[in-house]
Amino acid sequence: MRGLVIKSTGSRYGVELVSGQVVDARIKGRFRLQGIRTTNPLAVGDWVEVDGEQIVAIEERRNYIIRKASNLSKESHILAANIDRVFLFVTLAQPETPNEFVDRFLVTAKAYDVPVVIVVNKVDVLEGEEDYLSNYCYLYRSLGYEVVPCSLVTGQGMDELRGLVAGHVSLLAGNSGVGKSSFLNALEPTLQVKTGAISKAHSTGMHTTTFAEMFTVAGGKLIDIPGIKGFGLIDMEEAEIGHYFPEIFQYAKQCKFGDCLHRNEPDCAVRKAVEEHLISESRYQSYLSILADVSAGKYR
Numbered sequence: 001m002r003g004l005v006i007k008s009t010g011s012r013y014g015v016e017l018v019s020g021q022v023v024d025a026r027i028k029g030r031f032r033l034q035g036i037r038t039t040n041p042l043a044v045g046d047w048v049e050v051d052g053e054q055i056v057a058i059e060e061r062r063n064y065i066i067r068k069a070s071n072l073s074k075e076s077h078i079l080a081a082n083i084d085r086v087f088l089f090v091t092l093a094q095p096e097t098p099n100e101f102v103d104r105f106l107v108t109a110k111a112y113d114v115p116v117v118i119v120v121n122k123v124d125v126l127e128g129e130e131d132y133l134s135n136y137c138y139l140y141r142s143l144g145y146e147v148v149p150c151s152l153v154t155g156q157g158m159d160e161l162r163g164l165v166a167g168h169v170s171l172l173a174g175n176s177g178v179g180k181s182s183f184l185n186a187l188e189p190t191l192q193v194k195t196g197a198i199s200k201a202h203s204t205g206m207h208t209t210t211f212a213e214m215f216t217v218a219g220g221k222l223i224d225i226p227g228i229k230g231f232g233l234i235d236m237e238e239a240e241i242g243h244y245f246p247e248i249f250q251y252a253k254q255c256k257f258g259d260c261l262h263r264n265e266p267d268c269a270v271r272k273a274v275e276e277h278l279i280s281e282s283r284y285q286s287y288l289s290i291l292a293d294v295s296a297g298k299y300r
């Protein structure tokens, strides 16, 4: 019978059959999928064929979000499959999400054609830093992303987010401790998903969520996953990276050389735009960092 993977704990999968019954299933044999080497053959959001307690086949994915464990690692991990949208949870404090993490995530999502809504959570702790918040929102909105400032304490942003949840399958992504699981509880308190306090010593999350699980909530489906630390990109060409930075893509057309990578090449319109503050310095630094990874990967 056909079913949807709603829970993944490593070797076992919770599969919701089309009959409505949920079974605890294992994979029969080995799957080889679309030629990618992954640590997990199946992900939450995959549609599968189940025979008793065995998963015997997997349907082709409409899309997926994938990352490498570390920048130069060869192993990839599929975070979720067949998703309409990602809610990328970021926090400007407690903990502070690194800009580079955000930009790496956005590049992958663009490469895999998955729309992202940036949820800037915990705005209640940003007293006195309203300018920082509004500049942050302005930057990512100017690049075409939907950005929703949110607080689970005050309820700010929740109506808008509820509207985006309904009718879709969405992934909750972000660092540990940014409030992904808390968001599920805020939408539906009876879910009682486990959440964890931030480490006082390091102001970081404690990796409370340990496996991926899909919840039916607020008229939609949300996939909660463990907090992501580093976000290594999977194989990309050097020349491709700039295509996933809308502002770099825009200025690159005016570079002297058609194959300009915007590092040290002469008459580079991208570097000029950075100098003139038309492109954000932090975005440019993220670009250079990704480019350095890709270049290093080529020679390993």
Ligand SMILES: Nc1nc2c(ncn2[C@@H]2O[C@H](COP(=O)(O)OP(=O)(O)OP(=O)(O)O)[C@@H](O)[C@H]2O)c(=O)[nH]1
Binding pocket: 121, 122, 123, 124, 125, 150, 151, 152, 153, 174, 175, 176, 177, 178, 179, 180, 181, 182, 183, 194, 195, 196, 197, 198, 205, 206, 207, 208, 209, 210, 225, 226, 227, 228
């Ligand atoms: N002040 C404030 N705290 C929040 C808000 N949202 C979540 N928190 C707190 O942040 C902490 C971490 O929340 P979680 O929901 O466990 O975070 P998570 O993203 O699921 O973390 P992992 O499962 O480790 O990836 C908890 O103590 C929450 O109460 C918010 O809007 N404002």
Ligand SMILES: [Mg+2]
Binding pocket: 180, 181, 182, 194, 195, 208, 209, 224, 225, 226, 227
């Ligand atoms: Mg969690």
Ligand SMILES: [Zn+2]
Binding pocket: 252, 255, 256, 260, 261, 262, 263, 265, 267, 268, 269, 270, 271
């Ligand atoms: Zn250039």
